Amino acid sequence: MPLLGHLSLWVAFLVGLWGGITGFAGGAHRRDLQQSARHATFALFGALLVAVISLEIAIFRHDFSLEYVAAYTSRNLPTFYLWSALYAGQKGSLLFWATVLSLFAMLVQLMTSGRHRVYLPYVAAVTCAVATFFITVMLFAANPFERLAFVPLDGRGMNPQLQNPGMVFHPPMLYLGYISITIPFAFAIAALLSKRLDSDWLVAIRKWTLVSWLFLSIGLILGMWWAYVELGWGGYWAWDPVENAALLPWLVMTAFLHSVMIQEKRGMLKKWNLALIIGAWLLSIFGTFITRSGVIASVHSFTQSSVGYFFLAFLVLAAALSFALYASRLPLLEAEATLESMVSREASFLFNNLLLIGIAFSVLWGTLFPILSEAIKGTKITVGPPFFNQVNVPLGLALLAMTGIGPLIAWRRASIPNLKRQFAVPLTSGVFVLLILLVAGVRDVGALMAVSIGGFVFGTVAQEFARGARARHRQYGEPTPYAFVQLLARNRRRYGGYIVHVAIVLLFVAFAGMAFKTETEATLRPGESAELKGRDGHVYTFTHLGISQYNALNRQVTAALIDVRRDGKAIGRLRTEKRQHVDALGNPTFEPSTEVGIMSGLRVDLYVVLAGLVNGTEQAVFRFTINPLVWWVWFGGFVLVIGGLIVLWPGGAPVAVKGPSSQAGYAVKLEAER
Amino acid sequence: MKAGTKFALGAVLIVGSVGYLMAAGIKQTGQYFLTPSELAQRVSADPSFYDLGLKVGARVVPGTVTKEIATQTLSFHITDGTVSYPVVFKGLPPDTFTDSVEVVVEGRLQRDGVIHATNVLAKCGSRYEAVPKA
Numbered sequence: 095m096p097l098l099g100h101l102s103l104w105v106a107f108l109v110g111l112w113g114g115i116t117g118f119a120g121g122a123h124r125r126d127l128q129q130s131a132r133h134a135t136f137a138l139f140g141a142l143l144v145a146v147i148s149l150e151i152a153i154f155r156h157d158f159s160l161e162y163v164a165a166y167t168s169r170n171l172p173t174f175y176l177w178s179a180l181y182a183g184q185k186g187s188l189l190f191w192a193t194v195l196s197l198f199a200m201l202v203q204l205m206t207s208g209r210h211r212v213y214l215p216y217v218a219a220v221t222c223a224v225a226t227f228f229i230t231v232m233l234f235a236a237n238p239f240e241r242l243a244f245v246p247l248d249g250r251g252m253n254p255q256l257q258n259p260g261m262v263f264h265p266p267m268l269y270l271g272y273i274s275i276t277i278p279f280a281f282a283i284a285a286l287l288s289k290r291l292d293s294d295w296l297v298a299i300r301k302w303t304l305v306s307w308l309f310l311s312i313g314l315i316l317g318m319w320w321a322y323v324e325l326g327w328g329g330y331w332a333w334d335p336v337e338n339a340a341l342l343p344w345l346v347m348t349a350f351l352h353s354v355m356i357q358e359k360r361g362m363l364k365k366w367n368l369a370l371i372i373g374a375w376l377l378s379i380f381g382t383f384i385t386r387s388g389v390i391a392s393v394h395s396f397t398q399s400s401v402g403y404f405f406l407a408f409l410v411l412a413a414a415l416s417f418a419l420y421a422s423r424l425p426l427l428e429a430e431a432t433l434e435s436m437v438s439r440e441a442s443f444l445f446n447n448l449l450l451i452g453i454a455f456s457v458l459w460g461t462l463f464p465i466l467s468e469a470i471k472g473t474k475i476t477v478g479p480p481f482f483n484q485v486n487v488p489l490g491l492a493l494l495a496m497t498g499i500g501p502l503i504a505w506r507r508a509s510i511p512n513l514k515r516q517f518a519v520p521l522t523s524g525v526f527v528l529l530i531l532l533v534a535g536v537r538d539v540g541a542l543m544a545v546s547i548g549g550f551v552f553g554t555v556a557q558e559f560a561r562g563a564r565a566r567h568r569q570y571g572e573p574t575p576y577a578f579v580q581l582l583a584r585n586r587r588r589y590g591g592y593i594v595h596v597a598i599v600l601l602f603v604a605f606a607g608m609a610f611k612t613e614t615e616a617t618l619r620p621g622e623s624a625e626l627k628g629r630d631g632h633v634y635t636f637t638h639l640g641i642s643q644y645n646a647l648n649r650q651v652t653a654a655l656i657d658v659r660r661d662g663k664a665i666g667r668l669r670t671e672k673r674q675h676v677d678a679l680g681n682p683t684f685e686p687s688t689e690v691g692i693m694s695g696l697r698v699d700l701y702v703v704l705a706g707l708v709n710g711t712e713q714a715v716f717r718f719t720i721n722p723l724v725w726w727v728w729f730g731g732f733v734l735v736i737g738g739l740i741v742l743w744p745g746g747a748p749v750a751v752k753g754p755s756s757q758a759g760y761a762v763k764l765e766a767e768r
Numbered sequence: 769m770k771a772g773t774k775f776a777l778g779a780v781l782i783v784g785s786v787g788y789l790m791a792a793g794i795k796q797t798g799q800y801f802l803t804p805s806e807l808a809q810r811v812s813a814d815p816s817f818y819d820l821g822l823k824v825g826a827r828v829v830p831g832t833v834t835k836e837i838a839t840q841t842l843s844f845h846i847t848d849g850t851v852s853y854p855v856v857f858k859g860l861p862p863d864t865f866t867d868s869v870e871v872v873v874e875g876r877l878q879r880d881g882v883i884h885a886t887n888v889l890a891k892c893g894s895r896y897e898a899v900p901k902a
Contacts, residue, residue: 438771444779473802474802475800476799477794477799484789715860
């Protein structure tokens with residue numbers, strides 16, 4: 095089986111090369127070559143799928159003659175995690191990456207319809223070329239089918255921190271997001287090469303950009319969840335380089351999803367949109383580079399290896415080629431309209447874009463700063479969470495405000511009476527929330543702003559829904575609840591987008607909640623208690639009930655049971671564990687890991703970590719944390735995915751690309767409807 | 769004023785604020801990241817490096833780790849092969865912290881020659897890969 099896998103990698107390499115060459119060469123004219131490139135993507139997927147299946151079979155058969163299998167799995171690893179072993183290590187994740195890319199490459203060939211087919215040969219070429227790069231890295235630097243000189247009796251096993259359900263789903267989701275950016279990028283390159291630079295290619299990639307944005311979002315949220323429940327430091331976001339690497343393409347894609355609407359409606363921003371897509375894709379490769387090269391000190395990154403050089407070379411080459419092509423086509427990218435007023439939807443989208451890119455730039459800068467400062471000044475200077483918070487809290491709040499302002503302003507030019515009518519309700523809603531908070535005694539400026547701006551945005555969304563539903567009610571006589579559903583179903587992109595805005599509000603409010611976390615550490619004998627006052631006004635009492643120790647499948651568990659009381663009333667029990675993973679012979683592998691005990695509520699999470707036992711007695715050290723509003727992060731993430739899916743759902747009213755002359759804004763249109 | 773000009777002003781304002789926030793952020797929160805040798809060199813050249821918040825990246829010297837769970841105090845030595853410093857840390861070490869692991873110690877070197885750490889990050893070989901057993 096490993097031999098077959100290795101062989102199919104070589105086949106994939108050759109097929110990928112072929113697809114790249116024929117696609118570019120076939121271009122717009124040679125139909126035979128175009129067909130060949132198209133078929134190459136199918137063959138590429140087939141060959142890589144064989145490689146993946148070979149590797150999974152080796153993993154499930156515990157074929158420790160493979161270095162990869164021996165390094166990441168063991169005989170006693172639960173079956174569930176044997177699946178995820180495919181992408182638990184560097185080499186396997188490269189294979190996973192290439193395979194998913196080839197799947198997307200095939201799907202885009204099969205699913206792209208009619209008039210967008212002209213781009214397909216180039217798209218096949220770009221996707222094949224990128225996949226070939228990943229296959230090259232595997233064949234020459236990180237081969238998952240590499241054999242060991244001897245066959246060990248058992249493997250080293252999987253890092254216990256990866257033995258968590260979140261880790262089974264988080265990496266593939268993030269990868270899917272990263273990888274699927276390649277498709278819009280391939281279309282952008284195709285548009286540039288074929289010189290068909292009207293807004294057609296944007297329509298072709300609309301669903302793909304949303305798909306990758308959605309996968310990136312899910313990946314980020316799952317990653318936060320994993321960090322929260324598994325790493326035990328009490329938070330979900332630490333501005334670690336690896337996290338930043340995932341956030342960067344998300345920010346740029348978010349900017350793109352907005353600015354693309356301006357091009358569709360007004361034929362403006364053509365250069366900007368192309369640059370955003372190329373940038374987002376380069377950032378996804380950059381993210382892969384910094385997580386795999388060890389070039390930036392991160393708490394969690396793949397071990398240092400030569401793979402980094404491959405990625406760096408690829409990144410530089412791809413950036414140079416893409417931007418050279420981009421520059422050569424600049425004369426063809428003149429805007430068809432100009433900005434008519436500062437107070438217009440266009441301008442507000444532009445400001446939103448600038449803020450998103452500003453945030454992305456500061457995150458990139460902060461992440462790279464240690465390298466930059468070392469290269470320029472000779473000393474390594476690092477910036478941490480304080481930097482990112484200091485910069486991004488104000489920018490994030492401004493962006494949140496734009497979320498509420500943008501939908502209220504008409505396209506082209508908004509009139510004063512129109513503005514008054516549009517802003518009255520949302521502003522009142524924001525001020526109302528602010529007053530409630532002030533009366534409730536909140537004095538933290540950041541939190542006050544986040545939540546009251548959130549109230550403003552929520553007011554905007556509610557007003558949009560209400561007006562839309564009322565208009566339908568009047569026009570078609572639909573009962574109000576039905577009108578709501580119809581509104582959503584008929585204008586998925588717009589109203590699904592508003593639901594995403596609500597999710598963003600929920601997330602911001604939840605993030606603001608973290609300003610109010612409280613924590614304490616305590617050493618307790620069984621029967622002893624620790625008290626902690628939460629910022630929700632309640633006093634929580636944690637009583638150590640005792641320690642139990644037992645052996646599970648692949649680990650020795652030391653568990654502490656804690657009784658929890660709120661203001662003296664019992665509300666449940668928490669359990670936190672130290673786990674020592676062992677191999678099949680009972681020898682310890684890895685360092686002990688911690689299982690956090692979490693009691694999640696709408697207002698606060700109680701978060702307990704067992705830090706250790708004092709000299710093997712039942713006296714134990716705990717860290718107790720009260721984290722406000724964390725539940726809302728997960729709920730906000732859920733709403734965001736729902737909103738994204740609504741936008742993505744096939745069918746609904748076709749959104750036609752409008753020329754520069756016909757763009758009655760939605761706000762205007764609604765007025766006309768009444 | 770034309771809309772384009774006004775917009776350009778707004779854009780300049782945003783870009784300017786981003787730039788300002790970044791510059792101020794780095795100035796106020798940037799920390800030196802040094803190896804023990806670099807730290808020793810700096811301190812002897814410029815005593816103001818004592819008591820300055822910084823980060824030191826090094827390896828834990830095997831056999832020097834003492835954990836007092838009751839007082840939650842962790843002490844150990846770090847080295848880059850040439851210079852070594854004792855470190856005292858009050859708090860809970862990360863799961864991955866062990867003998868000879870690579871660490872990033874965040875804290876201040878005080879005049880007694882001890883680094884008083886406010887945070888210890890252990891760099892496991894990788895998030896995804898086993899720490900090779902010595």
